[in-house]
Amino acid sequence: MDSLTPLPLAVSLLGAAGLTALRGVLGRRVFELAAVAVSAAVALLLAALLVASIEAPIVYWFGDWTPVDGVALGISFVIEPLGAALATLAAVLVTASFVFTWRFFDNAEHLFHVLMLVFLAGMVGFALTGDLFTLFVFFELMSVSAFSLAGYKTEEEGSLQGALNFAVTNSIGAFLILAGIGLLYGRTGALNLAQLGEALAGAPPDGLVITSFVFLVTGYLVKAAAVPFHFWLADAYATAPTSVCVLFAGVLSELGLYAVARVYWTVFDGAFAGHLPALRAIVIGLGTLTALVGAAMCFPQRHIKRLLAFATVSHVGLLLIGVGIFTPTALAGTFIYIVTDGLVKASLFFCTGILLHRLASVDELGCDGLGAVMPLTRVLFVLGGLGVAGLYPFGTYLGKSLIEDEAAVLGYPWVTGVFIAASVVTAGAVLRVAARVFWGVGPGDAYDIKSEAEGDEVQPEGSRGGSGSTPASMWAMAALLIAAAFVSGLIPQLAGRVEVAAEHFVDRRAYADLVLAGVPPPEVGLPPAESSFKGALIGLASAVAAGMIAAAGLWHMRLPRTITRGATALLGPPFARLRALHSGHVGDYVAWLTVGVAVLGGLMAVMMG
Amino acid sequence: MSFAPFAVAAWLFVIGLYGIVTSRHLIHLVICLSVVQSSTYVLLLAIGYRTGAAAPIFVDTKPGAPAVDPVVQALTLTDVVVGATVSALLLALAVQVHKASGTFDPDELDTLRG
Incomplete structure (x- = not known):
């Protein structure tokens, strides 16, 4: 199994290079088929690694440069189930995107597939590496390919501006990460995560360690799009091609959060353990702000992709709370939520892509009732909304309830309220879109706050514009992903198994022993199966409430006058x-980024210094 | 080792950010981003610097002769490659923006407001 370890990365990079070389030679269909084959092979390899890593984590040293006396000069991949699961999700979504775009990009853009494979290589390396600098290199690899994918439609004003905002803000995030790496290297002389953790453990964090932590974490949070680093996300996600949005919303933001968890638990845990309550308060606060701002921006949107983008911001906030609780149980919940929510979000973006294909528009009001000709897509869209709400048995309910329960145990019972509020509002927005677009429910001009980012200007992707039928390859992908999210909540003992992986993930000493000395980690017993009846109940209530919110969004003219007037006076100005x-x-975005770094650094210094 | 290089790195980072925030021209903005990035070069090289040491080229030096840290130089080199890629991509985007919108001024690009 060890020799398989570098293969997913190598196959995706070589596949990209090979396809570039052969693009003039291969016919259109053969080329697309080859791209699907490459990404499917990567997905299978990663799935095999994932299964193997559940038995025992895999450490692979490139060129056999193994560490000597705890000093690692070589570069390692460390494969454990949580990172491998994210990489697998990325490969599955790339494969699904390739199938979805089958015959979709009519102008035979070969570079799309090549860029997607390079993007995949970046994400795979990012999720598997055990080295801080390599983490930066893969961060840049996936960023640069993501920038070019976001600006892929070079003839569109919005798409280019979205890509530009995306590239500038994320590059600054990357420079912050690099500065953090430099400071840490200056202190410890190490770049391997395990060796860094060993070097920092035992001493209380001083100014340099806190500064490097703030730089690294803000860099990753720019990618994850936590408030106030989130501004670029809606621009980029709303304007990128739909098949790229699937990757962005499904796994890219989440990789930023993965990096925060990875770097904290392998590098900083030893130094910060005594300050955990302060750190917890800061990160949970940031997550709450992100969840609420995202939800508030999501609901008034009429541009469906922009609406889904802000829903992503809101859910990133919830996930950040999960990471910020800093316990294995909450981390397990976070990963379950990441994967299931990624599947749901990807399916919703695919449905939006179908709308764009059929109606050549993603404007909610412009599509009013026109979706009625798509009976299958509307079922999938509604299912997506219910998945966002966390209705049983969508796996989202399980992830959310694990995080909520753990937060309550640690003295944050109000986190449950944040989760319900964010889920209800974002799911309500999705259901409102479904009702209006697919059933023509509600009056057509029902907006207090007119959106300036109207969907009308969106060009149809590919050249066919409004088309008469939905190819099976399109709805099949949307259906497959939502089905996977649906059954994920039914996997027996899913929570327990992920919790075991999370226990290993947070054990810094065992990680260091494994990487630097090859000592296998201690056994962690499978926790007893708990029924999350309460979580299922909250999910049901959220789904019902989301339906009510959606109805309120559609028919707010019919609400009693005093309520609407009061709500407008109260909520309108903010x-x-x-x-x-x-x-x-x-x-403006960069100014907010700077403010965010300063505030986060100040808070850390005051609360931990 | 003096603090001067670190002060230079911090200055470049901040002044580059200031340039980006106040920029009225996309090409200027991309160059400002390069200024921010050059602060990371200075920082990395300063961290690896040893007073009186030679460049880390071990061809005709005696074993044990002092040399500056080659690791940070490798990091900086990687960083330079990344910077070239990002700058090229951003300049290309800026040119395309100009083609599509007829302006280089970020203040006049308002397709994505709200």
Whole structure:
């Protein structure tokens, strides 16, 4: 199995290079088939590694440069189930995107497939590496390919501006990461995660360690799009091709959170363990802010991709709370939520892609009732909304309830309220779109706050524009992913198994022993199966409440006058101000980024110093 | 080892950010981003610097002769490659933006407001 370890990365990179070389030679269909074959092979290899890593984590040293006396000069891949699961999800979504775009990009754009494979290589390396600098290199690899994919439609103004905002903000995030790496290397002389953790353990964190932590974490949070680093996300996600959005919303943001958890638990845990309550308060606070801002920005959108983008911001906030609780159980919940929510979100973006294909528009009001000709897509879209709400048995309910319960145990019972609020509002927005677009429910001009980012200007992807039928390859992918999310909640003992993996993930000493000395980690027993009846109940209530919110969004004219007037007076000005902040101006975004770094650094210094 | 290189790195980072925030021209903005990035070069090289040591080229030096840290130089080199890629991509995007919108001024690009 060891020799398989570098293969997923090698296959995707060599596949990309090979396809570039052969693009003039191969016919269109053969080329697309080859791209699907490469990404499917990567997915299978990663799945095999995932299964193997559940038995025992795999450490692979490139060129056999194994560490000597705890000093690692070589570069390692460390494969454990949580990272491998994210990499597998990435490969599955790339494969699904390739199938989805089958005959979709009519203007035979070969580079799309090549860029996607390079993007996949970046994500795979990012999820598997055990070295801080390599983590940066893969971060850049996936970022640069993501920038070019976001700006893929070079003839569109919005797409280019979205890509530009994306590239500038994320590059600054990357420079912050590099500065953090430099400071840590100056202190420890190490770049391997395990060796860094050993070098920092035992001493309380000083200014340099806290500074490098803030730089690294903010860099990753720019990618994850936590408030106030999130501004670029809606621009990039709303304007990128739909098949790329699937990857962005399904796994890219989540990889940023994965890096925060990975770096904390392998490098900083030894130094920060005594300050955990302060750190917990900061990260949970940031997650809460992100969840609420995302939800508030999500609901008023009429551009469906932009709406889903802000839903992603909101869910990133919830996931950040899960990471920020800093316990294995919450981490297990976070990973279950990441994977299941990634599947749901990807399916919703695929459904939006079908809308774009059939109606040549993703404007909610513009599509009013026109979706009625797509009986299958509307079922999938509604299922997606219910998945966002966390209705049993969608796996999302399980992830959320694990995080909520753990937060309550640690003295944050109000986190449950944040989860319910964010889920209800985002799911309500999705259900409202479904009702209006697919059933034509509600009056057509029902908006207090007119969206300036209207969907009308969107060009149809590919050249066919409004088309008469949905190819099976399109709805099959949306159906497959939502089905996977649906049954994931039914896997027996899923929570327990992921918790075992999370226990290993957070054990810094065992990780260091494994990487630096080859000592296998201690056994962790499977925790007893708990029924999460309460979580299922919350999910059901959230779904019902989401339906009510959706109805309120559709028929708010019919609500009693006093309620609407009161709500407008109360919520109108802050909403307008919040929307005005999302100016689409890259300078503003960078200013917010700078403020965010300063505030986070200040909070850390005050609460931990 | 003086603090001067670290002060230079911090200055480049901050002044580059200031340039990006206040920029009225996308090409200027991309160059400012390169200025921010050059602060990371300075930081990395400063970290690996040893007073009186030679460059880490071990061809005709005696074993044990002092040399500056080659690891950070490798990191910087990687960083330079990354920087070239990002700058090229961003400049290409800026040119495309100009083609599509007819302006280089970020203040006039308002397709994505709200």
